[in-house]
Structures are given as C-alpha cells and as structure tokens.
Amino acid sequence: MFQIKDNVIKISVRNLVEFILKSGDLDNRRVTGRDTEAMREGSKLHRKIQKRMGSEYHPEVPLSIIIPLDFKEEEVDLLIEGRADGIIYNENKIELQDSEEDMIVLTQVGPIKSSSEKEMEGQDQIQISNKDIEVIKSNEDIDNIDDNIVDHFMFDEFEKLSSNEDEEKPNVIIDEIKGVYFDVNFLEEPIKVHKAQVMCYAYMYAVKHKLDKIGIRLTYSNIETENMKYFNETLEFVELEQWFVEVINEYKKWAAWQYQWRLQRDASIEKLEFPFEYRPGQKDLVTGVYKTIIRDKKLFIEAPTGVGKTISTIFPTLKAMGAEKTSKIFYLTAKTITRTVAEDTYRLLVAKGLRIKVVTITAKDKICVLDKPDCNPVTCERAKGHFDRVNDAVFDLLWNEHDISRELIEQYALKHMVCPFEMSLDITNWADSVICDYNYVFDPNVYLRRFFQDEKKNDYVFLIDEAHNLVERAREMYSASLFKDDILAVKKIMKPLSKNLEKRFEACNQDLLKLKRECENYKVIDNIGDFVIHLMRLLTDYEEYTKEHSNFEGSDKALEIYFDIRHFINMYEWMDDKYIIYNDYDEERGFRIKLLCMDPSNNLLTFLEKGRSTVFFSATLLPIHYYKEQLGGKEEDYAIYAPSPFDTNKRLLMIGNDVSTKYTRRNENEYVKIVNYIENLVMQRTGNYLVFFPSYSYMQQIYSLFTERDIDKSYEVILQKTNMTEMQREEFLEQFEENGTITKIGFCVLGGVFSEGIDLTNDRLIGVIIVGTGLPMVCNERELFREYYDRTKNAGFDYAYLYVGMNKVLQSAGRVIRTSDDTGVILLLDERFMNTQYKNLFPREWYPHEVVNVDKMKFGVQDFWNRT
Incomplete structure (x- = not known):
C-alpha cells in the first residue's frame, strides 16, 4: 500500500484514492474489459493524445506533496506522489517553472491554508509513476491508425472546452486520461476514483501556485475506436481543500497504525535469534540467503529434506526486512502442506518474540460462505455493499489481532458482513508476509494486481518453496x-x-x-x-x-x-x-x-523483476542448470547445494536391475517380479510402506495380482483413488499409524498427491518402493517439447521426459527420511536406473547404493533392520 523510509511514508495518488474511496458491490455478473496486464496498447493511445494537444498542453508533470503527521512524539511526513497526465494552460497561463518537480510541503492539515517548499536532502526518494490507464490489449496497432481520426476528436473537444464565453475559464486545467474498452458514450459522469485522482493533482498544483480555483478534466478514450469523451469542471480551492483534508484524515489512522506497527516489528526482528542449533551447512545457507537479498540477486538452493529449508530462508529474509531491504515477503508454494510448514515456522518465531503480520490466502472455493462461489448482490448478501464495509473489517482485525488465521478472517468477515476471500486479499496490503499459491504472483489470470500490475520495481522478496514444481505450473499458466x-x-x-x-x-x-x-x-x-x-x-x-x-x-x-x-x-x-x-x-x-x-523463463521474469530478490528452494533441483534456465535465472545468480544432515547408515538404497517398466516389457512376467520384490521387502519388518507406480492402470495390475495370490497375507494394501478430496487424502494418510501391529502398504501414483509434500515421520513410514522411472506418457505435447529442445538444446529427451520423470522419483524417495530420527529403506525397480543418464541425476546422498535381485534384496533388508 505504501512504503516507509527515514520517517517518510510514501504513497501514490492512485493507491490513496483507490483505497480510501472504494465503494459498492461485489458483482461477477458483468465483464469489465480485458486483462489490465495489457497496458501497452492503452499507453500508446495515451501518448498519442498528449502529443496532439498542442503547445498549451504539458504532459506527464510530476507532482508531490508532503503532509506532516502527528504521531505522538514522532516526526513523520506523509509524501503523496504522482504524475499528472497533462496540464493545460489557457491565455493567462502560468508558466511551467523549472521547480515544477519540487515537493509541496504543508505545514498543517485540516484546514490547510499555507504552503512552503522543503528540501528533501539526504533522503532516497522513490518516484512512483501514475500512468493509471485501465486498458487491455487491442487488436489494432494504435500507431497505424489514421491520425485524422484522433485529430478530429481531440481538437473538436478542445474547442468545446474553450468556447463557452458565458463562463470564466480557469487559467489552469489538470487533465487525467483513461483508455477504456467500453463505449465512452455510455458514461454519464466520470468514474469516482478517476475524478478523485485528478482532484488530488489539482489540489497539489493549486497549493503550490496559490490558485483560488482550478479546472479538472477527465479524458476518456476507447482504445479500439479512439472515440473520446470529456468531463470538465472548475473547482474552487476552498471546496477542493475541504475534500482533500477529509481524504487525508481518513487515511491518517491507517498510516499511524502501519508506522507504529513497523516500529514494533523491526524492534522484534533486531532481537530475533536463530531458534535452533545450526546443522552442518545450515549457517552457510542462512548467510547465502541474506547476501542474495542484499545484492538483489536470485538464489537456487537444492537442500535435502531435513536441512531446514523453511527456517533457513524465512529467518534471513526477516533480518533483511529489519534492515529495510524489503517491505514484504511472499512465501510461494504449490501445495497446502508446504503452506502449513511456513505458517508453523512463523508461529515458532513469534513464540521467540517476533512481531509480524502474516496472512495465508485460502482459495475462494474453500473459504466462500456459499456452496459454490457466486459473487453478486443477488445470490450473496455479503456482496451487497462489500466495498463500503471491507476497510472497517480489515482495520478491526489488524488492530485487535496478531496471528491472522483463516478462522479469524472468517470471524471478522462475518462480523462486518463482507466476503472473506476478498477481505483476505485486502489484508495482504498491510501484512508483512503473504503465504500463497504460485498463481497469486505468476498466473496472468489471478495474480495480485495490486502489487504487480505497475511497471516499477518494488523491494519484495519471493521465497519459492518446492521450486521444481514451478516449471510445469508456469508452462500451464502461460499456455x-x-x-x-x-x-x-x-x-x-x-x-x-x-x-x-x-x-x-x-x-x-x-x-x-x-x-x-x-x-x-x-x-x-x-x-x-x-x-x-x-x-x-x-x-x-x-x-x-x-x-x-x-x-x-x-x-x-x-x-x-x-x-x-x-x-x-x-x-x-x-x-x-x-x-x-x-x-x-x-x-x-x-x-x-x-x-x-515451451519455456516459461521470460514470462516468469516479467513478474520476478517486479521484486528485489528471489530464493528458489527444493530438495530436488537437479540438474541445476535446467532449473536456473527454465525459472528465469541468469548467469550471475547464485546456486547452493546444502549437504544432507542424515546418517547414511540409517538409510538403505537399493536398485532392482532385473525388472523393467518399459511399455515393451509390460507383461505378467514383469508384474510377478515386481510383486515378489514388494512382498519380500515388506515381510522383513512390520511397518508402513508406500509403493509408487507409473500410472493408475499399472497400479491396478499389481494390485490385482496381490489379491489373487493365495498366500497368508500379514499386510493390508490401501489404494490411492483418482480425484480424491482433501478429506479423503487425510483419511488415507491417517491409516499409517506409528507403532502399528500390521503392515500397511499404500499403493500410489508417481507424481501424485502423496509423492511429495507429505510428512510421515518416524515409524509412520519405514520404506518406499518406486516402480519405474517416472517418465511422462508419450503424447503430442511431450513430442513437441522433445522436438523443440532437440532443436534449441540438442537435448530433447532430457528436457521433455528425463528431468520430469527423475524429479518425481526423487520426490517420492524423499518421503521416507524426513527427520534425523527416521530410519528406512528405498527400493528403485527398473533396470534403467543403472544407465549413466539416470545416475547422473542421483543426489549426493544416494551414494552408496546397492544393485540387487530379489534374493539379495531380502537378505540385505534383513541385515539392515538387524543392525539399526
């Protein structure tokens, strides 16, 4: 929402008016134009309009005003900045001075009667652009449209503006241009926040030049047709001043809260200590994250499970926040479980004295009060007047609560009768850290426009958990x-x-x-x-x-x-x-x-460059060059491999090289071999095991053999089902009890919901069997990927199949060793794991490993359990 530095609170004119003056209903029934990400076409028209306005028109005039705020004994200034699209000077015009970019400094607020200029020496000013044109991409090249069309509309309306002899013309008119897709003839009056924006500029200018009155104009132009409509008004300074003071007074409580909260937060960060004894290599990891943020770089971390990736990234980022290197932390995840880990980490630090506001964005369909989201005042009573009440709801929660949980958001949303999902989005403006899915930052359909739609670079830090998932997710988002x-x-x-x-x-x-x-x-x-x-x-x-x-x-x-x-x-x-x-x-x-x-790196960079620094981390980022390339990394960005803290003697890794899951070898003979491997492994010790298969059909084949065999089974097989609900997933995992009396075997699919992001610690899981190499099915799309990367990298199979498949294998194997107290076995079943191209992707902690057949595996497992 705003930035605080050196006791100066900075906010753009646009953010100020959109926040204070928002009102009305939530309503999804009407489409309001194409994606505002597509500002380029509107910007062309914007510049074209300015260019044709003649010598009386001065485009892109920066305006600022400083207002002292009384925060007890603290001397704090509110700096409001923006850029007027144009200033029109009539016959008795005031000449534009060289000092036009100087700050306007007010000595008091309410009523404001005097102004003076104040030098801001030694302060690192941030210029915030105010090219606030709500536009979407056009199907035409604006530069190629007949200039006569624009000239006709432009000067015809300008003549009308100046032709009314019965009315005294203002010497100065502040112009605000809005490019839109709707028919401008439907507009009967200017949109409220647009008018408020130009009124702010008019006030700034009138104060600086001591004007008794000033003109404002809203210029609406249809991007496709270039049809234009103007709204003109002359404002008396006294009325304008009264309006502006009311806006500022409404905003002061928010500024005061945020300023006082920042002091508390930073003081707590300064005292914060790392909450654990550092594991081997962990301190270097923490230092690497901090240095990356300070140097405005990206960092790629491959760290095995148990290294403590979450605390090792959050802690140094908080320290960077305390050093005023970042104002907001985005912790991005692909799955609910990893979001929970981040929340628990913040709570742990809060218990150690940290003061911080953290909000997790819950998906709309999960937090909506209706059975199915339908955001309009007809179907949802909270949608009626939502924007009239939501600011009060947010302030109430921020003022009274510390830990902003989903339950609290729902409670305060009910109290104020507002939409809990939209309220949670508004809370992100004021939160220090936002935990959310990748799509709220990267997806062009649902990203948080309030943070990322402007062109300017911000000081955000992105912590991207399970970053290996982002490659495929990004390809989907941008297709x-x-x-x-x-x-x-x-x-x-x-x-x-x-x-x-x-x-x-x-x-x-x-x-x-x-x-x-x-x-x-x-x-x-x-x-x-x-x-x-x-x-x-x-x-x-x-x-x-x-x-x-x-x-x-x-x-x-x-x-x-x-x-x-x-x-x-x-x-x-x-x-x-x-x-x-x-x-x-x-x-x-x-x-x-x-x-x-085919390659999402350019698209991801569009969003990553809106922030200061990004830290990608995962237990599986091999090969690192592939992930750096696909995720927008540059040659100068850093990469760290964190050593595993686990004792290799507590883990047994084996490769069964006499079976294959190749399509040409999928027959009953191979299926029987795999059944023998599974049965002989799980019979060596009672406990819980997961077996991962290349597909549901393959899993069903093996399951059928298990149920048909006439032997005394001392185990229970539990099958993953397609399209399981969240409750069904929880029920599946709850069956894997610690210290159970019967062996339970979970049959799952490689790359599915149970192959990563789940924590079955200690005896809740003692073994994982991975059947196959995880290669994606051959299909048109995969073959197109292969052809593309054969042409561009001479590595089509690796990019289209191998890296994707091995990542699934590595993630699945990572389920068995989760903490330093865990002990377990990992069995890979496919002869292809012995090939060099696969072994080159084995992480360091997979050495040493054993190559086995069924008999050798059985005796090896017996020996392992006997000595551990």
Missing part, C-alpha cells in the same frame, strides 16, 4: 487452449439472444473448422492472426452485451468461454520464440487449438 465444441455450444446459446454475437461465434467456429479439416493427428501452425482478430471482436461485443444482459439461460457457460478467450488473447500477446501454436484432438473435449509455452 492457452480453445475447443471448437465449446465455441459452437455458446453460439447456440446466443442464437436466440443476439444475432450479432451468434455471428461473432460463428466466425470463430468457421476458423477452427478450417483448421480441423487440415489436421489429422496434430499440426503446428505458423499464423492465426485472422482468428485472433475474430476473437477480439467477439470479446468486445460480448462485453457490450453483458452491460444490459448479465443473466440469461446459459450465461455460466458463456462467461466461462469468455474468460477462456480472454486468456487466449492475452497469451497470444505474450508469445515469443519460446512458444508454438498447434492443433490436435483431446480425447474428451474434441478438436482444440493451443498456444503452448
């Missing part, structure tokens, strides 16, 4: 698909409702039909420009339609395809040489067109 049958289905929905929209959907359907006729299996495509233009026209018309028709039969399906198309267009705009476009057939949904992100 996009459209299915022909979905387009056709929504066309039928719209047919009786809008002939125009039916026509738009039909044009897109015909484009896909043409591509389908040319595609037998899959086909890579070079150019889809016409199709994208048709999609853009469809979006524009759909947005116009929903202004008047938000609810209609089939609207859910129509809205779903709208968002799919919007994402497709956004990703098309992001495309570079790290993408391909192809068609193929999905088994369930039919013919599709897909924008496939």
